[in-house]
Amino acid sequence: MKIEYVCERKEREKTSKDFIYINYRKVKTQDVLGYFIFLNTAVGAKIEKITTRRLWMLKNKFMIRLHDLIHSQLIGSNGTHIQSLIGLEEICNGCEKCFNIAKKCLEYGPLRFSTLQTMTYSKNYKKLHVTDKLFEDIAEYCISKSKNKEECFQELDNTIFPVISCDTLSIWINETRVFPDGMEGLEYDHRHMPREVIDVILRKWSVKSIQLNMIYFTNEGMCSVDWLQYDYFTRVRLNDPYFKTQKSPDLKFTNVDVEMSDSIYCVRDLGVRYPKYKSPRGYANFIPNIRRLFPTDKISMDLSHWCCIANDDIEKKMSTILYVVSMEQPQNLSVDIKFFVESAIVKKLNEETKKEELFGIAPKYNFRKHCLQCYKKSLPFEVKLGPDAFNSEKWIGRRFQVEDTFNQFNFNLDVYIKEKDLEDELDKEMLQKYPNSFVGHFYN
Numbered sequence: 001m002k003i004e005y006v007c008e009r010k011e012r013e014k015t016s017k018d019f020i021y022i023n024y025r026k027v028k029t030q031d032v033l034g035y036f037i038f039l040n041t042a043v044g045a046k047i048e049k050i051t052t053r054r055l056w057m058l059k060n061k062f063m064i065r066l067h068d069l070i071h072s073q074l075i076g077s078n079g080t081h082i083q084s085l086i087g088l089e090e091i092c093n094g095c096e097k098c099f100n101i102a103k104k105c106l107e108y109g110p111l112r113f114s115t116l117q118t119m120t121y122s123k124n125y126k127k128l129h130v131t132d133k134l135f136e137d138i139a140e141y142c143i144s145k146s147k148n149k150e151e152c153f154q155e156l157d158n159t160i161f162p163v164i165s166c167d168t169l170s171i172w173i174n175e176t177r178v179f180p181d182g183m184e185g186l187e188y189d190h191r192h193m194p195r196e197v198i199d200v201i202l203r204k205w206s207v208k209s210i211q212l213n214m215i216y217f218t219n220e221g222m223c224s225v226d227w228l229q230y231d232y233f234t235r236v237r238l239n240d241p242y243f244k245t246q247k248s249p250d251l252k253f254t255n256v257d258v259e260m261s262d263s264i265y266c267v268r269d270l271g272v273r274y275p276k277y278k279s280p281r282g283y284a285n286f287i288p289n290i291r292r293l294f295p296t297d298k299i300s301m302d303l304s305h306w307c308c309i310a311n312d313d314i315e316k317k318m319s320t321i322l323y324v325v326s327m328e329q330p331q332n333l334s335v336d337i338k339f340f341v342e343s344a345i346v347k348k349l350n351e352e353t354k355k356e357e358l359f360g361i362a363p364k365y366n367f368r369k370h371c372l373q374c375y376k377k378s379l380p381f382e383v384k385l386g387p388d389a390f391n392s393e394k395w396i397g398r399r400f401q402v403e404d405t406f407n408q409f410n411f412n413l414d415v416y417i418k419e420k421d422l423e424d425e426l427d428k429e430m431l432q433k434y435p436n437s438f439v440g441h442f443y444n
């Protein structure tokens, strides 16, 4: 079950809107209780998964009420059926109700520090979610409890309990954090994380695979800066120059999966080498940094946020993505990227002839026959007006591959276009005139 507040892309303030979306349908705030009761009694639903999204943007009074209704109506005090609860602590910052449920779930988070401190029980989680802010909180807690670096690291060792294990650790990274007033660097950016904190968590919890959730903004935008006054912890960022990042000598993960659906800066840097108006944020270093922090031979990414990067020249975009992905000349690496694009990106208007031409496939890529498809939910028009429901649309994909057998590097780029757009955009004549076009591969 998904309960979310939907906002314009760059919105950051608390809202005055009086509706949320529950399972992609609009529900007025005054109808939420009735809807939950209906689910419980009429439908008799036993809810196993609850994901909330951006509910912290709601007005305080309703936000807290909703938190309590989710507990009382959907989860129940015993939490008998619940297996996955994501996002709720964004409202309460980790309350007793929430951390009691954390004990029962297979997937939970993002954890606030207070919840982390309750995790003294023995349990294997399928997935735990943490944030860059939690790493800071842990670092600052350990510093506050100690007099020197040795004591600090001893405290860190005592704070993360090895009785917890998790198969996948999902790390939420905020792309637009700020320092408190009066400090330098007020620009919104991804900020340094204390590396030793991350490493201790990865080891103690026996993490097998990593998920990175890149998010344009969260309600943890304000940095804690006290830990930066001490030189105890190594500072890492995924958008710092990669040669400055030390390789982790003894960790290895089966794969690193990157979620980009809420990203703006990271997703943009991957697809645009030299942004026209804005300076790059350094995410060209993303993949080499991932391999240094979270050593792996397999990285997958979902560039679902198509409107930012995929709006012109598919050939150029494919080249840019390849350039970024292979910048370090990686060895023993396989990268899979799902790339969702607008259909207009496949052609251009020739200024001289005033005729449309179709783009080809970027150099080094080979077409791999592959019938790919998926469905995506999106809002049909402006969020301000609050449409009644999300659209579900079918996307058709084709796989393009770059292979370097010498370095054992394999890159699959799965490009998706809306089926609807493929049906009505192109005429057959064009396709015949450009037999090697990119989009031609979508028609055979």
Ligand SMILES: [Zn+2]
Binding pocket: 067, 088, 089, 092, 093, 094, 095, 096, 097, 098, 099
């Ligand atoms: Zn709570």
Ligand SMILES: [Zn+2]
Binding pocket: 192, 235, 236, 237, 240
């Ligand atoms: Zn740095």
Ligand SMILES: [Zn+2]
Binding pocket: 305, 306, 307, 308, 309
């Ligand atoms: Zn976008």
